Amino acid sequence: MNSTPRTTPNRYDPLTRLLHWGMFFLLLAVCALVELHEIFPKGSSGRTAMMALHMSLGVIALIMVLPRLGWRVVQALRGALPDESAMPGWQRLASKAMYLAFYLLLLALPVSGYLGVALDARSVDVFGLFTLPPIGAGDHNLAHDLKEVHETLANVFIALVGLHFAAALWHHFGLRDDVLLRMK
Template sequence: MVAIPEETIDIEARQEATSRNGLRFDGKSRRQRVSASGQGRHGIIKHLPTRCAAMSYTNAVGIASPPADSRYDSFTQSIHWLTLLAVAIAFGAGLVMEEMPRGPEKAQLVNLHTSIGVVLMALTAIRLSWRVAAPALQPTPGPQLLRLGAKVVHVALYLVLFAIPITGLLMMAAKGRAVEVFGLFTLPPLMPTDRALAHSLEDVHEVLANLLLCLVGVHTAAALLHRFVLRDSVLSRMLPVGAKTEAERR
């Protein structure tokens, strides 16, 4: 009879035990295999600095270039909707006061109209300053011509939103009237009285107001086009948090 070494018997016994437990036996202990594969506790800790550095770099890149489906910040949204509200109030007051006879009621409405104009000019200046300071959102994918048209309309809106209050203030100054802003402070006339110039400025003011109405209409139609036809996130960017973007719905 051939004598079988005790070491061979011990190895075969361990192989049989590990086979019953559904484990593969390769001559190494579990701790040795985990350490060799680099997935043990010490292996993970060893690679943590490199992984954290990679994550930090990725986050930094994400902050520098926001995704196309991200929203405008709450301050930009607030300025946008306050501007729209101011335009609506000023335009409505302008239409009503044209039909009113001279009197204290009309004078109060004129003061409201001019006060809203001053606020509108201030909101536009704040919006432009914040636009320069805050990181811009990436443009959404779409036809190049449509994106170019959007830029043209935006520039025209900013110019008209400045031009309308300025012509209004100059018109009031040419009529020899000071502008009282909500009863808080008074803007003195910016030029000598000139009735002929006041009449011309009034015509320009009215033309600019009608142009603004057209630009707002085009801007609104484009937003609805993006929402219901192109189905992208352009409109959702400027809506309150309650409305989800396409990326959030996915």
Template sequence: MQVRNSPTRYGVISMCLHWAMAIAVYAMFGLGLWMVTLSYYDGWYHQAPELHKSIGFVLMTALVVRLLWRRVSPPPPALKSQTRLTRIGAKAAHLALYAVLFAILISGYLISTADGKPISVFGLFDVPALLADAGTQADLAGSVHLWLAWGVVSLSALHGLAALKHHFIDKDATLTRMLGKASPDSGA
């Protein structure tokens, strides 16, 4: 398996970042929905948010690494069989996913640091609070965070459905390229 992306397939680093982040985003969504249902006396009441914050920081780091990796190892070009509208839609969807992910992570940071305290990442190190305005910041960021979380889950579900459509209906290599298989129909 190749490390870098090629004109016909994604490399192992891009695939690992893609699938690990997809799993983490859905896990974080589930964790977030679950933790807001906990009562003060539940054993996970304090632990779940700390876990959520730590994973969120790891996700932010992975997102930055992923974007830097795209500069070092650009993704394969769109398939020749894809229409111009499909290519534009795919670029717009990817940009939207990246933008919403960044916005979720920033809003999570603002919620977590609203009281002026740093975020402890798995107890290993702290991420300092740069902005702090307690109630107002936390409330607004919390609402934004929730809506963006639903947005990224919806967008990623559409992304997955589009990949399945390409695979089963269009019978092209869009999905298989993200699974490490070469595409004979590559290039712009």
């Protein structure tokens, strides 16, 4: 019987941790900016600037999620994700469903945000680096629908992040397992 203690920590690799926490702060800023824009009066330059930052950082989030998703697939294929064999099956399933939902939302959120603006015949300038073009001559009703979709997805996303955060704390302080430390 091999009784040698495991010397490698059961953690995500540094790149996964960097992308996870980097995107956490980026998405925190994206959501804070859209809330902050509300405190400025309609038509003011402050309100426009907050929304411009929301949109630019939202597009950056879309650009960042692609290598993040790619890297997760690579790590899964290499069998390099943390060992979950000690976890009950329902927890493994619940976390997989949560991560799938996160990745789908992280793609659908910026795309729906962009469509809501572009279908209104407006372009999206990303930090003066490049511009995403308007789509067609403008369909205000469709643009409005897409904006509603974007806002609903954003609210679902925020609720799931709350659940994810609560689950991480429950694992750490309730179950006292290594789940939170995997992402530390």
